[in-house]
Amino acid sequence: MTQTKPSPADAYSLILEAIDSGVYRPGDRLVESDLADRFGVSRTPIREALQRLETQSLVARDGRSLIVASLDHNQMGELYVVRRELEGLAARLAARHANAEEIAVLREMVQADDKLIGDPAALARANRRFHQQIHLASHNRYLVQQLDLVHRSMALMATTSLAAEGRGEIAQKEHKAIVAAIAARNEEAAEKALQDHISVAFMTRLKQDADQRERRD
The missing domain is CATH 1.10.10.10 (Winged helix-like DNA-binding domain superfamily/Winged helix DNA-binding domain)
Incomplete structure (x- = not known):
């Protein structure tokens, strides 16, 4: 052969x-x-x-x-701006188009991921799966393609925001609020919940970078 x-x-x-x-x-x-x-x-x-x-x-x-490649401060900010808008749109469309099975999978994911709190690396992998599931539930192939590129660029950051103390537990609560809004078919609430989730992750990342600069100085 x-x-x-x-x-x-x-x-x-x-x-x-x-x-x-x-x-x-x-x-x-x-x-x-x-x-x-x-x-x-x-x-x-x-x-x-x-x-x-x-x-x-x-x-x-x-x-x-x-x-x-690595991302400097400005590039990281630009990436999070784009990610916030695209992720919010994905959540809005998921609330409109997701079928019952996709919503059930999202619920199962957040429940299972509770067990990973305290393991930032494992939680980061689960976080990517969760967000990718929302992307797919949007049922918009072009949006999925753009978000795929955004998430690839996220790998250029040396650390995960989920490594910050207490962030894993907070992120899980945010994920549950996102899924609840999608399940309720509340497009505005789903979009806002996911955008707020990304904003908190960005603020956490900025604090991590500030701490790293302080230690270097």
């Missing part, structure tokens, strides 16, 4: 997943030969995948090297 060679799209997905899962962190060098060995693909699809990631600002040039 002839084995199908991985395509540039496969290589792109593999590198993206490695960044998203923290295998490669902001500032880490991405070397074609190393990536080819790790993923068992040739250097050509790796090169093409890196070029695609660079056009999406997920990879940046550092001299002659390519590194996982």
